Amino acid sequence: MGEPMGRRFAVGYALASKKQASFIQISLINVAKEKSIDLIKIDLEKPLIEQGPFDLVLHKIYGAEWRKQLAEYSAVNPNVLIIDSPDAIERLHNRISMLQVVTELNVVQCDTVSFGIPKQIAVYDARAVGELNLEREGLKFPVIAKPLVADGSAKSHKMSLVYNRDGLSKLKPPIVLQEFVNHGGVIFKVYVVGEYVKCVKRKSLPDVNEENLGSLKCSMSFSQVSNLNNMERCQDTYYKMMDLDDGKTEIPPMNFLVDIARGLRRAMGLHLFNFDVIRDTRIGNRYLVIDINYFPGYAKMPCYEHVLTDFFWDVLNDGNTDKKDVNLDGLKQSSCEQEVRMLVSNAGCDEDNGASKHPMSPLKREENENPIQV
Numbered sequence: 001m002g003e004p005m006g007r008r009f010a011v012g013y014a015l016a017s018k019k020q021a022s023f024i025q026i027s028l029i030n031v032a033k034e035k036s037i038d039l040i041k042i043d044l045e046k047p048l049i050e051q052g053p054f055d056l057v058l059h060k061i062y063g064a065e066w067r068k069q070l071a072e073y074s075a076v077n078p079n080v081l082i083i084d085s086p087d088a089i090e091r092l093h094n095r096i097s098m099l100q101v102v103t104e105l106n107v108v109q110c111d112t113v114s115f116g117i118p119k120q121i122a123v124y125d126a127r128a129v130g131e132l133n134l135e136r137e138g139l140k141f142p143v144i145a146k147p148l149v150a151d152g153s154a155k156s157h158k159m160s161l162v163y164n165r166d167g168l169s170k171l172k173p174p175i176v177l178q179e180f181v182n183h184g185g186v187i188f189k190v191y192v193v194g195e196y197v198k199c200v201k202r203k204s205l206p207d208v209n210e211e212n213l214g215s216l217k218c219s220m221s222f223s224q225v226s227n228l229n230n231m232e233r234c235q236d237t238y239y240k241m242m243d244l245d246d247g248k249t250e251i252p253p254m255n256f257l258v259d260i261a262r263g264l265r266r267a268m269g270l271h272l273f274n275f276d277v278i279r280d281t282r283i284g285n286r287y288l289v290i291d292i293n294y295f296p297g298y299a300k301m302p303c304y305e306h307v308l309t310d311f312f313w314d315v316l317n318d319g320n321t322d323k324k325d326v327n328l329d330g331l332k333q334s335s336c337e338q339e340v341r342m343l344v345s346n347a348g349c350d351e352d353n354g355a356s357k358h359p360m361s362p363l364k365r366e367e368n369e370n371p372i373q374v
């Protein structure tokens, strides 16, 4: 039996080799193929303009040269979808502008649950860092020092938890100093793929007892505590290990997360990202967004092949998924996708309503949509 007749779509992908290895799995290629979507590797050694034709270019490549190539390709092929726009992605490469967008979301009063970001300041001057008066800056120990730039390099993930003044002098600006918020050692990673939203729990840094601050050494370095190491990625218990099931930490209300996800998606003009959320144990139902990542590790999501394929299908057929509401009828019927279907339909509310119809929705809708082409 040959391929079914009809329109086929070409999705070109430009990814670093590590990303390609994790994301472009044979299962994804096959599920996409069944839906008439061919995933085609873009050769980064050759000019993009000489490759294709593509209906969609999917990319996570950093740097001015790649941006130039995309702009050139887009100028010659104006109908090709570029997911996502390099300008929109750029905002996530700086940890101040990254979280600024969270504070700009329009929030409707809601008694039960609220969100924000931790207090943070940027420090640019290496000479000034040891002299900083945290109290004057509205911060207190412990703080997390994060590289200001989040450009995907190993360096950009190297952080330290700073317990006291002595720990400050070791830091290498430009950095962000962010209030460390006790959150019970659990982080929520909220994956967004267009309108699809999935929240998983992961392990995080343990709480710090403020009374012990004096007895602790000055700082502790760490990197990607909520991610998997290479060994873990190869093991069979893959999903189990990631979805930290401590049996006691409830995930935040899904309607709340879906509203934040939608607000962020529209405000940033991005389709593919995740955001990290912690629950402030001092306040209870206050959630803080601490990180937003472009095109994260989707292969760690159960059924990612179907979620991503449905997303490609939607944008290729409609041009812009944001133009319509959650379309349950668009999802297929395999057992895997029935689970996805449930997740999407539950995404609106604790009960069974769709997110966009929820009367207590904590976010105002923003009507100005960003186009997805460069």
Ligand SMILES: Nc1ncnc2c1ncn2[C@@H]1O[C@H](COP(=O)(O)OP(=O)(O)OP(=O)(O)O)[C@@H](O)[C@H]1O
Residues within 6 Å of the ligand: 118, 144, 146, 150, 156, 157, 158, 159, 178, 179, 180, 181, 182, 183, 187, 203, 204, 205, 223, 224, 225, 226, 227, 276, 278, 290, 291, 293
């Ligand atoms: N303000 C905070 N309060 C408490 N814990 C925090 C805070 N910020 C970060 N953390 C902890 O540090 C980890 C790393 O921080 P962050 O997510 O900002 O780094 P990242 O390197 O960008 O992570 P990712 O791998 O998700 O890109 C978080 O997963 C969380 O465990």
Ligand SMILES: O=P(O)(O)O[C@H]1[C@H](OP(=O)(O)O)[C@@H](OP(=O)(O)O)[C@@H](O)[C@@H](O)[C@@H]1OP(=O)(O)O
Residues within 6 Å of the ligand: 018, 019, 022, 060, 150, 151, 152, 153, 189, 224, 226, 227, 228, 274, 293, 294, 295, 296, 297, 298, 300
């Ligand atoms: O996309 P890359 O491979 O580079 O790595 C991304 C990584 O995904 P991976 O675990 O599949 O590698 C993501 O993990 P999850 O949030 O999904 O756990 C997160 O750490 C991103 O920040 C990383 O992107 P970067 O910030 O470095 O650009």
Ligand SMILES: [Mg+2]
Residues within 6 Å of the ligand: 226, 276, 291
């Ligand atoms: Mg993170």
Ligand SMILES: [Mg+2]
Residues within 6 Å of the ligand: 150, 291, 292, 293
């Ligand atoms: Mg990050």
